Amino acid sequence: MATGKPQLLFVHGIGGFRDTATDRRRWLEALAAGTRDADMAEAISALTQGWLGDVTFANYSDLFNRRGAQGYEAVELDEYDVPFLTDLLDSMLGELSEQFPPEASRRDARVIRDARFQLDAAIQGRQVQGVGDIGRRLIGVTTTMLRLPGVRQAAQWMNGSVLLFQLAQVGRYLDRRAKKAELGAAIRGRVLNCLDPARPLVVVSHSLGTVVAYEVLHEYEGTVPLWVTLGSPLALGAVVLDRLVPRPARCPENVASWLNFWDRDDIVVGRPHLAEWIRPSRSGVKAVTERVDSRGLWTHTATKYLEHGAVARPVIEALQS
Incomplete structure (x- = not known):
């Protein structure tokens, strides 16, 4: 049985180069706001001062972004990226069509229809076009999507090209081909090296970070009282779910409790299917899914989720137990 001071691990998702100290502070501030929202203000000092647990932000962004703080490196797409990105888009x-139905906004519905037309054209021409041509067509799709208010508010995605290449990070992590698989192994190694299996571990993961955490926790030898997934694409069918290791997807055996949160306006998640499509562990633990409703137009950020009391309360309680 794990003993000692708990560990709180943050695992981030897609994006550009991150500063570990800055992101750790932002996530902690958001979790503190959620703690206040949960009427647990008395625990905020213990959380932010590290008395409740040692807080680690597992930063692997440099493995995707070789230019680091000097700027995002727009790597050329290859033949593996294209089918993944077309399926993901x-x-x-599909999520955007539900979020912006024609009866709610004709303009937004028209934008989605235009993006769908561009994507269908790219898919139909895939056999006769080169990867570069298809990549340019897919950039057209993401550029059109950025005309939607919610997507446009994502400050880290300033144009369609950056959005597309950051979405490609999910596929590149999941690429199992020979040397390509080295990237995923390096990312998992980066996360595992942050951890002490002799101590209890609480994991809060977001977006692509939930995919990374899924595979890390299947390798990890320590005990995990709580795993929280936020805005997770784990249940995106053939796009993500069928590429996970191990398969068929199941809850890691060392996880005592798994809470999954999704926002109704988060276009990256696979809605509430995660709890239905990922099998329980042998001890019967499976994802318990809860919807949260965030304020603002862009909901696919970790800090938006962490500000909810429903998210913060179980994290604080797991660290206190």
Whole structure:
């Protein structure tokens, strides 16, 4: 049985180069706001001062962004990226269609229809076009999507090209081909090296970080009282779910409790299917899914989720137990 001071691990998602100290502070501030929202203000000092647990932000962003703080490196797409991105964009447009139905906004529905037309054209021409041509067509799709208010508010995605290449990070992490698989192994190694299996571990993961955490926790030898997933794409069918290791997807055996939170306006998640499509562990633990409703137009950020009392309360309680 794990003993000693708990560990709180943050695992981030897609994006550009991150500063570990800055992001750790932002996530902690958001979690503190959620703690206040949960009427647990008395625990905020213990959380932010590290008395409740040692807080680690597992930063692997440099493995995707070789230019680091000097700017994002727009790597050329390859033949593996294209089918992954077309499937992912198809799923995202499906979510957007639900978020912006024609009866709510004709303008937004028209934008989605235009993006769908561009994506269908790219898919139909995939056999006769080069990867570069298809990549340019897919950038057209993401550029059109950025005309939607919610997507446009994502400050880290300033144009369609950056959005597309950051979405490609999910596929590149999941690429199992020979040397390509080295990237995923390096990312998991980066996370595992932050941890002490002799102590209890609480994991809060977001977006691509939930995919990374899923595979890390299947390798990890310590005990995990709580795993929280935020805005997770784990249940995005063939796009993500069928690429996970191990398969078929199941809850890691060392996880005592798994809470999954999704926002109704988060276009990246696979809605509430995660709890239905990922099998329980042998001890019967499976994801318990809860919807949260965030304020603002862009909801796919970790800090938006962490500000909810429903998210913060179980994290604080797990660290206190």
